[in-house]
Amino acid sequence: MTVDHVAIVVKDLEASLDLYTGTLGFTQVYRETIADQGVEAVGLEAGGCVLELLLPLDETSPIARFRGDAQSKLHHTAYRVCNIEAELARLKSAGVRLIDEAPRRGAHGNRVAFLHPKSTQGVLVELCEPRP
Numbered sequence: 001m002t003v004d005h006v007a008i009v010v011k012d013l014e015a016s017l018d019l020y021t022g023t024l025g026f027t028q029v030y031r032e033t034i035a036d037q038g039v040e041a042v043g044l045e046a047g048g049c050v051l052e053l054l055l056p057l058d059e060t061s062p063i064a065r066f067r068g069d070a071q072s073k074l075h076h077t078a079y080r081v082c083n084i085e086a087e088l089a090r091l092k093s094a095g096v097r098l099i100d101e102a103p104r105r106g107a108h109g110n111r112v113a114f115l116h117p118k119s120t121q122g123v124l125v126e127l128c129e130p131r132p
């Protein structure tokens with residue numbers, strides 16, 4: 001398995017960019033609005049993986065409520081798959097609870113789907129099929 005990205009939900013994106021690109025020295029590789037997830041996302045290069053900062057576009061959304069008053073909080077880990085429909089079907093038949101029965105659109109046109117944290121020991125897991 002390959003980790004595609006690790007996502008952190010933040011409260012103040014510019015302050016988080018100051019920390020990650022300024023103080024810590026990460027390089028920004030993309031910044032885009034992901035309408036399907038209701039977030040602005042910034043990707044930071046992290047050795048073949050990406051650290052993704054997520055700013056909720058709506059402070060009443062579930063992701064904003066998950067973060068609460070924290071400055072930032074680990075939101076999900078994402079694993080790369082070749083065929084997301086096949087992997088969702090395999091996991092569903094193995095009894096894994098799915099948040100997304102069908103893929104939705106992630107950053108830069110990737111196809112993504114979330115598994116329910118009740119089936120993944122409390123950490124939200126995303127499957128990610130990179131755009132060909």
Ligand code: CO
Nearest residue numbers: 005007078126
């Ligand atoms: Co993600």
